[in-house]
Amino acid sequence: MRKLISGMKITVDGKFEGPQGYAEWVEAWSDDYGVMPEVDACLLGGGMYPGYEQYWTGIQNEPDKPAWITGNPPTPAELEWARFIAQTPHYVLSRTLTSALWPNTSFIRGLEEIAALKQRSGKDIYLIGGARTTASLIDAGLVDELRLIIYPLIAGEGKGLFATTERCRGLELRKVQQLQCGRVSLIYGID
Numbered sequence: 001m002r003k004l005i006s007g008m009k010i011t012v013d014g015k016f017e018g019p020q021g022y023a024e025w026v027e028a029w030s031d032d033y034g035v036m037p038e039v040d041a042c043l044l045g046g047g048m049y050p051g052y053e054q055y056w057t058g059i060q061n062e063p064d065k066p067a068w069i070t071g072n073p074p075t076p077a078e079l080e081w082a083r084f085i086a087q088t089p090h091y092v093l094s095r096t097l098t099s100a101l102w103p104n105t106s107f108i109r110g111l112e113e114i115a116a117l118k119q120r121s122g123k124d125i126y127l128i129g130g131a132r133t134t135a136s137l138i139d140a141g142l143v144d145e146l147r148l149i150i151y152p153l154i155a156g157e158g159k160g161l162f163a164t165t166e167r168c169r170g171l172e173l174r175k176v177q178q179l180q181c182g183r184v185s186l187i188y189g190i191d
Contacts, residue, residue, distance in 0.1 A: 002118045003144040004043070006127040006134050007033035008161055010148055015155035016131045022069060025151050029055070029069070030077030032185075033147040036084055040123040043114065045133030046094025052128065053101055056082050091117060091125075093133055111140050118142070135165045143190050146171065152182035 009026050010016050018024050044052055059067055059074045059082045066073050074082070090105045093114065097107060108114060114137065117125065127134060127143060137143050170191035177185040 002120065002122060003124040004114070004118060004127050004137065004142055005033075005035055005039065005124050005145045005147060006129070006138075006143050007035060007147040008129065008131070008134065008149075009151065010161050011151050011153050011155040011158075013154045013156070014160045014162060015158035016129075016161045017159040018155050019157040025153055025155075027070060027072065028075045028078050029067075030075055030081045031084070032077075032149055032179075035124075035126045035147070036081070038124050039088075039126040041089045041091060041117070041125045042085065042128055043091045043093065043108075043117075043125055044128045045130045046092055046097045047132065048128070048130035049090075049092045049094070049097065049100070053105075056085055057101065060086055111137075111142065114142055131159060131161050131163075135162060138169060138190060139165060145174075146188045146190055148186045148188070149179065150184045150186065152184075 008016055009023060009032070011025065016023060055067060055069055058065070059078060063074055063079055063082070067078070088104065090100075090102060091108050092100065092105060093108045095109055108117070127137060134143070138146075171188040172191065173186065174189055175185070175187040179185055
């Protein structure tokens with residue numbers, strides 16, 4: 001069975017989004033989790049998908065122009081990710097969205113379709129988010145691995161990654177890696 005791997009960038013106090021509605025501490029949205037060699041599909045929630053599609057389409061179409069979220073030109077790693085996802089099927093969990101600009105995008109309407117997707121042959125699936133989708137899929141027992149990059153700051157106000165999680169989940173620490181600027185990468189298996 002394919003694994004569903006979630007990757008999130010959070011603060012020490014577990015925030016994935018600051019009070020302004022985005023993660024202002026994140027300088028780039030590249031594959032810092034090492035999933036590219038391991039996955040051949042991406043899964044997103046319907047709330048996150050429109051902004052994701054807009055952000056990466058902008059980088060694909062104008063790779064020298066500053067990205068609208070960061071205000072900085074794309075990093076080489078972001079350009080690499082933009083090329084990768086242009087060829088990668090995307091699945092969007094949504095009861096309301098019905099169209100997407102990207103040709104490799106399909107819509108999933110329920111958890112049973114995600115379970116069926118995991119049963120198909122292929123590499124693993126990267127759960128990009130958002131946080132509400134990630135929490136609900138963890139609660140449903142569909143997420144197999146959680147990859148976190150912890151930023152060394154306390155956001156205080158903002159949205160917590162696990163604020164909507166309904167029940168306690170055991171995690172098995174699989175890997176710890178210290179990154180630049182005091183960040184830490186943690187990989188957990190989810191019971």
